[in-house]
Amino acid sequence: MPSFMQNHASIDKFRYTDAIDNPREPDMSYHIYGIGNALVDKEFEVNDDFFAKANIQKGMMTLIDEAQSEALLNTLLTHSELKKRACGGSAANTIIGASYFGAKTFYTCNVANDEAGDFYVADLTAAGVDTNMTGTRDEGTTGKCLVMITPDAERTMNTFLGITTDLHHQHIHFDALKASQYVYIEGYLVTSETSRAAAIQVREAAQQHGIKVALTFSDPAMVQFFKDGLNEMIGAGVDLLFCNEQEAKLFADTDDLTVAIAHLQTVAKSFVITRGSQGALAFDGQQQYQIAPNPTTPVDSNGAGDMFAGAFLYAITHGHDFARAGQLASKASSQVVSQFGPRLAPEQHAPIKQSVLG
Numbered sequence: 001m002p003s004f005m006q007n008h009a010s011i012d013k014f015r016y017t018d019a020i021d022n023p024r025e026p027d028m029s030y031h032i033y034g035i036g037n038a039l040v041d042k043e044f045e046v047n048d049d050f051f052a053k054a055n056i057q058k059g060m061m062t063l064i065d066e067a068q069s070e071a072l073l074n075t076l077l078t079h080s081e082l083k084k085r086a087c088g089g090s091a092a093n094t095i096i097g098a099s100y101f102g103a104k105t106f107y108t109c110n111v112a113n114d115e116a117g118d119f120y121v122a123d124l125t126a127a128g129v130d131t132n133m134t135g136t137r138d139e140g141t142t143g144k145c146l147v148m149i150t151p152d153a154e155r156t157m158n159t160f161l162g163i164t165t166d167l168h169h170q171h172i173h174f175d176a177l178k179a180s181q182y183v184y185i186e187g188y189l190v191t192s193e194t195s196r197a198a199a200i201q202v203r204e205a206a207q208q209h210g211i212k213v214a215l216t217f218s219d220p221a222m223v224q225f226f227k228d229g230l231n232e233m234i235g236a237g238v239d240l241l242f243c244n245e246q247e248a249k250l251f252a253d254t255d256d257l258t259v260a261i262a263h264l265q266t267v268a269k270s271f272v273i274t275r276g277s278q279g280a281l282a283f284d285g286q287q288q289y290q291i292a293p294n295p296t297t298p299v300d301s302n303g304a305g306d307m308f309a310g311a312f313l314y315a316i317t318h319g320h321d322f323a324r325a326g327q328l329a330s331k332a333s334s335q336v337v338s339q340f341g342p343r344l345a346p347e348q349h350a351p352i353k354q355s356v357l358g
Helices: 003-021 048-054 066-079 090-101 115-126 162-166 174-178 187-191 193-208 220-225 227-234 245-252 257-264 304-316 322-337 346-357
Strands: 030-035 039-045 061-063 084-088 105-108 143-149 155-160 180-186 212-216 238-244 268-274 280-283 288-291
Touching: 030 090, 030 174, 030 193, 030 304, 039 066, 039 115, 048 066, 066 143, 066 155, 084 090, 084 115, 090 105, 090 180, 090 212, 090 304, 090 322, 090 346, 143 162, 162 193, 174 180, 174 193, 180 187, 180 193, 180 238, 180 304, 187 193, 187 220, 187 227, 193 212, 193 227, 212 304, 220 227, 220 245, 227 245, 238 245, 238 304, 245 257, 245 268, 257 268, 257 280, 268 304, 268 322, 280 322, 288 322, 304 322, 322 346
Parallel strands: 030 105, 030 180, 039 143, 061 155, 180 212, 212 238, 238 268
Antiparallel strands: 039 084, 143 155, 268 280, 280 288
């Protein structure tokens, strides 16, 4: 085992033991309440030919079973070195990003009573995020996501969901939800019936108590293969929708962005469409804003959209308009793209915030 792995494991053990022995109690006052999958991300660098040999579709998130996950992990470890291990899941990355910018956050998820679950809870709480997982956890296997990054900075994910598929209504912390400005719902939850039902219940509870609802489509595959389920999660509509241009067009069954925008306006009061090197488009319900990109040398696109949403949510829950929120989100996500891993280091957030928001 490489020394990197040994050192990393010893740090993880120290952190998650401390988090288990000294759990924080929720303070019941939050800017953002998130719900999503809980996955331990393991990130590797690979070349394009790796996908052909491993029979993997590049650029997509593919669900695999536990045996496939273990086999692929073994293959990856013989092919390249593990670059990074972190608690993950799309919404988790968003909530952690918002927390590091200064938001008070809560994350509802489901991890098992295993080493990976211990690591996950410790990593989450170290980021200042309150969670329902600091108490007793169920037996099972914590979900894992194997993230493969190619030289063009594109990320490909093979995901074993594990116990996160059993995320259900009993995991929802309604007191924390009702004490939040926004709830944020991950689109990946659509793939599990119980998780989708929990997401719907979170939306309904939020709307009942006047809490704003934000939702992300998460991945083009979710729109392409689970559109009916996403429509169930959206219900009569949400306050804020996050998606990229491909997802917006797939959702509207069109190749025309203008048509897609018109369709999004029927299901969301406001929305943000990220457009890669072209920046982003934000609509606050009345005015449309073009968010300029921040040019960077791409290294790893994993987590860029998640960071965009986290920075954006931080800004709008702290009194900033969509234009300024988009500027912060664009700068933060471009920094994520320029380095390995789905998130920024804690100390990277303050300078970005200062440069945009003052």
